[in-house]
Amino acid sequence: MRIDRLDHIVLTVADMNTTIAFYSRVLGMQEITFGDQRKALVFGQQKINLHSAGRPIAPHAASPTPGSADLCFIVAGGIQEVLAHLQTCGVALETGPVPRTGATGPIISVYFRDPDGNLLEMATYDHSGHGS
Template identity: 40%
Template sequence: MKATALDHIVLAVDNVERACRFYERVLGMEPRQERPGKWSLHFGANKISLQDARAFPDIARDTVPGSGNFCVLTDTPIDEVVRQLSAEGIEIVAGPGERSGAVGTILSVYFKDPDGNLVEVSNQLKNI
């Protein structure tokens, strides 16, 4: 078997409504209710499913809020990302700094969502 792409990730959250509001406000993601009580966040061709920590199915029962760590790319310059996060009262826990991304060097900042998940927002840098 060979993996070919990432379809979606799942974040465990304590409060699905709060998570939807946060990701819509801070990162411009679109919350969608896939079926009653099942929400996801959409951006570009990507999806983050939200798992209510109080209602885990058997296969995800050991997943806990705050254990997520993921990176999204943006065309917004990192200095503007920093300004927007500051305006929202969101503390940057690391960065800006260069890191290795999936296809090259990225310039990133890190912050926590309301559940403590670590969110990295990055600019793709041109490789020289």
């Protein structure tokens, strides 16, 4: 067996509409409805399935809890563009820009939180050779 890629993740959320609005407005993800009126956010070739806290869909994580995720998204363009967009959206930074190491090399990252307190990392691959 050889794993090819990650298809989707699941976030447990306190308020479905608040989460959908945030990820749509700030991250440009698209809301979809699938299956038995389930909700998800799509971007690129991936999606984030959303489960309401207290009503997770079986099977589910052992402790489905809002605010327990730490996600890193790679964005096209430079980190200054990311910073400007977040500022326009009124999103408070947790930290950054800071050098980090992504799956395939050096990245520059900024961190902030979604409405549930999940830590979100927006990163760009550092093509200058100065990341760590």
